[in-house]
Amino acid sequence: MAAAASAVALSLAGAARADDLQQLELAKTRFDTGRYEEAVRRFAAMLDPANPPCERGATDAEGKPCRITDPHIIERARGLAAAALVALRRGDEADAYIEQILLDNPAYSPNPALFQPDVIDRFTAVRARIRARIEEVTRQRAEAQRAERLRAERSRDDERRWIAEVTRLAGTERVVVQRSRWIAMLPFGVGQFQNGDDGLGWFFLVSQAVAGGTSIVSALALASYQNVDVTPAPPSQAGMPAAQRVDVERLNSRIDTAAAVNHVSFGAFATLVAAGIAHAQITFVPERVSVRKRPVPPPPPSFTAAPAISLLPGGLYAGVLGRF
Structure with missing residues (x-):
């Protein structure tokens, strides 16, 4: 099997992701040092959908607050924002962040190594309060995933x-054979065979052959009878046998019979020929279409791919290594 490797370098928004992490770390530093008000402001700015996405080098210190876009970083930022708000005794605002976390990720569980017990208790209380909404979201997502699987299966089918x-x-070839009306005018069922009507073709072939053959044989017999010499033989000489006399009446009977057979057989032959040609012209099929098999090349070998990630100057890059 021939193998080839191809790498597709895909920049996974390396700059933007790096700046998402930068924004998170700047806010987390304030959180870790107990500067909760400032941390809350930073978390609110980076989670504000009205702000533009973060770009390389853009910071709110320059008067350019930006919005993080990585889902995992967004979840971490909401959790830290909720913890900071709990520390500031602003429970309602903290609950709003917690609700967003749980609705986006119903399986989310706060890390005890990162959050204080009162923050974890807040998560538990909010989960209990919005349990019905979480279950509905879970059900809807399960249905959406099921619908997507069904759609993918239908697409594959x-x-x-x-x-x-x-x-x-690709494995069949359509063959078109053009028919000729001139060939359809030939006797002996040729037109029927050309039209694909083998039954009538054999009927006209055999019947016309029999009628034509009978006509020819009877014509030869008639000619033979008509050439018989009926002149009376001279008297026999001494010592010579007497000449055999021809039975004229019997000969005439044979001539009449041969003539009648010839007329009937020739008439039958002519009638069958005319009927066969007329039928072939009336039922004429201009073309005949047939399908025949032809070889199909084997399918190509399957394609396999493996991800490859590398950290290069300027950002994080991902590649796909393919073999086919």
């Missing part, structure tokens, strides 16, 4: 059917 149909079409 459609693709398999399409490939099977393409393979079937």
